[in-house]
Amino acid sequence: MSQDLILKVSNLAKNFGGVKAVNDVSFELQEGEALGVIGPNGSGKSTLINLITGFVKPSGGRIIYRGENITGLPPYKIVSLGIARSFQMAKPFYNIPVFKNLIIPLYSSRARKLKGGAYGDRDEAAIHFLEDVGFERDSQVPYKAAGALPHGYLKRLELARCLTLEPDLIILDELFSGMSMSEIASILPLLAKIREEGKTLIMVEHRLRELFRVVDKAIVLNFGGKIAEGTSGEVMDNEEVRKAYLGSEVLSGA
Amino acid sequence: MKKGYRKERLDRGIKARTDDIFAICSPREIAYIALPRFIVIGALLMFPLLAVLTGIYWQNVLIITCTIALLALSWDLLASAGLVSLGQALFFGAGAYVTGFLSHHYGWPPILSVPAATVTGALLCTMLLYPVLRLRGIYFGLITFAMPLLMMRIVEATKILGGTEGLSGLAPLPGMKVELYVIITVTLVCVFGFRRLIDTDYGLVLRAIRDNDRAVMAGGINIQWYKTQAVFIAALPATFAGAFLTHHYQFVGMPAFALEYSILPLTSVIIGGTGSFAGAMLGAFILVPLSEVLRAFGTLRVVIYCLILLVFAIGLPEGIFHYIQRKYYQFERLVPVEEIKK
Numbered sequence: 001m002s003q004d005l006i007l008k009v010s011n012l013a014k015n016f017g018g019v020k021a022v023n024d025v026s027f028e029l030q031e032g033e034a035l036g037v038i039g040p041n042g043s044g045k046s047t048l049i050n051l052i053t054g055f056v057k058p059s060g061g062r063i064i065y066r067g068e069n070i071t072g073l074p075p076y077k078i079v080s081l082g083i084a085r086s087f088q089m090a091k092p093f094y095n096i097p098v099f100k101n102l103i104i105p106l107y108s109s110r111a112r113k114l115k116g117g118a119y120g121d122r123d124e125a126a127i128h129f130l131e132d133v134g135f136e137r138d139s140q141v142p143y144k145a146a147g148a149l150p151h152g153y154l155k156r157l158e159l160a161r162c163l164t165l166e167p168d169l170i171i172l173d174e175l176f177s178g179m180s181m182s183e184i185a186s187i188l189p190l191l192a193k194i195r196e197e198g199k200t201l202i203m204v205e206h207r208l209r210e211l212f213r214v215v216d217k218a219i220v221l222n223f224g225g226k227i228a229e230g231t232s233g234e235v236m237d238n239e240e241v242r243k244a245y246l247g248s249e250v251l252s253g254a
Numbered sequence: 255m256k257k258g259y260r261k262e263r264l265d266r267g268i269k270a271r272t273d274d275i276f277a278i279c280s281p282r283e284i285a286y287i288a289l290p291r292f293i294v295i296g297a298l299l300m301f302p303l304l305a306v307l308t309g310i311y312w313q314n315v316l317i318i319t320c321t322i323a324l325l326a327l328s329w330d331l332l333a334s335a336g337l338v339s340l341g342q343a344l345f346f347g348a349g350a351y352v353t354g355f356l357s358h359h360y361g362w363p364p365i366l367s368v369p370a371a372t373v374t375g376a377l378l379c380t381m382l383l384y385p386v387l388r389l390r391g392i393y394f395g396l397i398t399f400a401m402p403l404l405m406m407r408i409v410e411a412t413k414i415l416g417g418t419e420g421l422s423g424l425a426p427l428p429g430m431k432v433e434l435y436v437i438i439t440v441t442l443v444c445v446f447g448f449r450r451l452i453d454t455d456y457g458l459v460l461r462a463i464r465d466n467d468r469a470v471m472a473g474g475i476n477i478q479w480y481k482t483q484a485v486f487i488a489a490l491p492a493t494f495a496g497a498f499l500t501h502h503y504q505f506v507g508m509p510a511f512a513l514e515y516s517i518l519p520l521t522s523v524i525i526g527g528t529g530s531f532a533g534a535m536l537g538a539f540i541l542v543p544l545s546e547v548l549r550a551f552g553t554l555r556v557v558i559y560c561l562i563l564l565v566f567a568i569g570l571p572e573g574i575f576h577y578i579q580r581k582y583y584q585f586e587r588l589v590p591v592e593e594i595k596k
Contacts, residue, residue, distance in 0.1 A: 055468070079474030087472065093465045096458065103455050104462045108474030122455055165474055 004031045005066075006169060006200050007052075012061035014047055014224075021047040023224040024061070031168075034201040036211045036218030038235075040244055044224040045204045046088060049173050052202075053085045054078040065169070080110040084167035088174040088204075090154040094147030098135070101146050101157060102126035105164040114166055126164070133160040133190060152183040159190070169200045176207045184210050208236075220244070258591040269583045290582070295442060302434040313430055315546050317502060320437040321495040323538035325519035326526070327444050328492035330534040333523070334452055335484040336464030338391065341398035342492055343515035344382070347405055348375035349493030351415055354506030358421040367425075368497045375493030380486045387481045390467075402511040409508055420507025427501045437498060441535065444491045448531045451487075460484055518542070525566050527573020536575045 007029040014022040022044045029035055037045050050056040052063055054075040063071045070078055092101050105111055106122045127137055133156040135142050141153070149157065155175055162170050176184050184207070191214045195201060205211040211218070212232040220228040220235055222244040228235050235241055272283045301308065301316060308316075325342045332339045353371035356362040362370070386397045410418055427433045451457050462470050463477050470477050500506045518541065519534075526537025544562065548555040570577050 053472070055471070074476070075471040076474050076476040079472070084474075085472055087469065091466045091469060093462045093469070095465070096461070100458060103458050104470055104475065105473035107455050107459050110474045161469070161473065 005029070006031045006033075008062075008064040009052070010062050010064070012048070012051055012063065013059050014044075014051055014056060015059045020224045022051060022058075022221075025219075025221070025224075025226045026061075027219050027226065027229065029169075029200060029202070031200055032195070032198050033217070034195055034203065034215040036215040037202060037204045037221065038206070038208060038211065038218055039221035043221040043244075045221055046173060047224075048221065049085060049171055049202075049204060052078075053083060053171060076108070079108065079165060079167075080113075082110075082165075082168040083171065084162035084165040084169075085171040086155075086158040086162050086173055086175060088177065090151075090158045092146035092149070092154060092157055095145060097143050098146045098149060098153075098157060099123065099126040099130055099142045102129055102160060102164050105161055108165065110165055129160045129164045130157075132163060133157075134186065135160075151178050152180065155179060155183075156187065159187070163194075167199065169202070170194065171202045171204075173204045174206065175203065176205060176210055188213060208232075259588040260591045261586055262589045263580075263584045263586050265584055291446075298438045298442065299435075301438070302431050305430075310430070313434060315543055317433065317437055317499070319538055319542040320441045321499050322515075322518045322522060322542050323441050323535045324444060324491040324495040325515060326522040326534035326538050327441075327448055327531055328488045328490075329519045329523055330528060330531050331448055331452070331488040332484065333528055334457070334464060335460040335481055335488075336390065336467070337387070337481065337484065338395045339398045339516075340395040340520070341400070341402045341516050342519045343402035343511045343513065344398065344405065345375065345379050345489045345492030346496035346499075346515040347402055347511035348379050348489075349496030349498075350500040350506045350510035351375075351409075351496075352378070352493075353497035353500050354421045354424060355415060357424045357501070358416075361425075364425055364427055364501045368494065368501065371497035372490055372494040375496065376486050376489035379489045379493070380482060383485050384482060387478060387485070399516070402513075402516065406508050406511040409511075416507065418508060420505055422505045422507075424501060424504045424506065426504050427498075433498075433502060440491070440494060440498075445531050445535050452531070521563060523573075525563070525574060527576040530573075530575055530579070533573045533575030537573070540574070 005028060009028075010026045012022055012025045013020070025044075025048060027035070037048060039045050047056060051058050054070070054073050054077070057072050061071070062069060065078075065081060065083065068081070070081065070083075092098070093104070100123075103122050103126055106125055127142055130142050131137050135153070135156065141149075146154075146157065155178075159172070159175065162172070175187070179187070188210070191201070195214070201215065203211060203215055217229065217231050218235050219226055220238070220241050222240075227240045227244060228238040230238070268283060268286050272287050302313070305313065325346060328345060329339055329342055349371050352375045353364075353367045356367040356370060357364070382401065383398070386394060389397060409415055415421060427436075452461065459470065459475060459480055462473075463480060467477050496510060500510070519538070522537030522541050523534045524537070525541060526535065527533030545555070545559055548558055551558055566574065
């Protein structure tokens with residue numbers, strides 16, 4: 001595993017009116033690492049992702065990706081540099097078949113450039129990527145309307161949408177939310193495989209136990225600010241983190 | 255106990271067989287696919303030859319019908335990319351005034367000025383609409399609604415391009431038969447071309463922008479650029495319609511930005527059905543001749559017209575074309591439903 005800096009976020013801030021959704025957050029990520037982003041509801045996790053991927057313009061701070069300043073770039077440019085994201089709410093294009101959903105990222109300039117403009121048959125490439133995330137080629141599922149997919153498959157489709165862009169940094173926004181234990185269990189090997197390929201991963205999660213089976217370290221957000229950073233043990237033993245999750249009365253009363 | 259029945263819709267066997275490559279199996283199956291298209295193409299191409307039956311009046315009606323159909327096709331393509339336009343008159347007027355300008359000031363013949371106006375007009379409209387492309391839904395609609403009204407007032411206030419008088423005495427088109435064949439051909443090319451375009455991967459990206467633009471952005475696609483392209487492509491038939499009709503009347507004036515060029519295409523698509531382009535065309539081919547027939551009723555014309563609109567909008571919200579298509583593809587049958595015994 002190479003130890004090159006892939007992402008450096010410094011003093012990132014976003015204000016919505018008077019609300020500091022993300023406040024002075026800094027962290028670094030090495031190539032091939034996996035980072036968890038945790039924190040209570042409304043702590044600014046999703047906003048942080050939106051800032052990095054260009055969906056929201058930051059009010060302050062810098063995001064450096066492989067030595068290049070990507071602060072405030074539009075999403076499509078950030079994707080073309082190799083950062084792909086999934087959404088917390090998996091909203092596929094409902095009326096078209098599942099595999100056709102992947103035609104859209106395959107049509108992007110990044111995907112077309114990667115294979116010298118020739119993924120050849122885009123439909124075939126789409127099916128191939130669906131197979132990678134556990135859809136069966138010969139079953140009916142990839143050809144059905146995406147709106148008819150069960151929730152677990154929608155999340156897989158989200159993951160596949162990221163992978164079609166062959167990114168170097170994958171950002172997954174609450175991939176596990178709404179998935180059953182068995183669905184998560186079946187997706188964990190996939191994430192392990194993605195890591196083995198040397199891809200860098202950022203995962204926003206509420207499901208801490210499952211999260212720490214994938215990531216090496218995590219940062220903890222609360223009220224938009226970073227309150228802790230470290231391995232699972234370090235983070236969970238941090239008193240401020242426990243306060244943030246459990247409420248201060250519980251701890252002081254105990 | 256009364257037995258319950260449930261309505262069931264099934265694809266016809268021939269539909270299932272002709273869905274894909276199997277269409278080449280038998281003449282009957284080829285006909286199933288090709289006949290509806292050939293009837294439309296054939297009927298339209300025959301029309302100018304039947305001048306004795308139709309007379310000059312209905313030939314003129316056909317030209318206006320095709321014009322509205324082109325505007326409706328343009329609307330439908332914009333809507334496929336999630337851009338709901340309430341101002342098709344902008345495109346129409348742009349095409350009309352550009353050709354009027356070229357013809358009046360530089361004496362260009364229609365064979366040059368109409369294509370030039372089609373492209374230039376579409377470019378101008380795209381540039382005008384570019385800043386508002388990031389608006390969605392009703393906001394985009396309201397801006398497009400205001401645009402033609404704005405242009406009309408600019409022409410009136412600044413007295414450019416003939417002001418309230420308009421530009422008259424423009425070069426005529428070479429004869430009725432040529433006119434009819436040109437506009438019929440363009441309409442047919444446009445409807446089949448758009449149907450094909452929207453089925454390609456490119457069209458898929460446009461439709462995806464309508465469904466969920468954030469997911470398309472996350473897919474690494476510059477949606478602003480794709481919307482711009484969609485506006486340009488969609489503007490082409492509409493500016494052509496404007497330019498063509500200008501030479502047909504040999505006149506261009508402020509009515510080129512009139513509300514009817516925004517409203518009629520919109521109602522055509524609603525009546526005919528959105529998203530299929532054939533629906534937009536069918537809608538125009540029902541509404542425009544209908545409004546001509548209703549002239550016999552004098553003042554009651556608008557009332558009857560509105561009533562018909564109401565009936566279709568409520569009775570067939572999916573659109574006439576989609577209804578016909580469903581009947582053609584599927585059959586319905588009643589299936590007895592077993593009583594649940596306790």
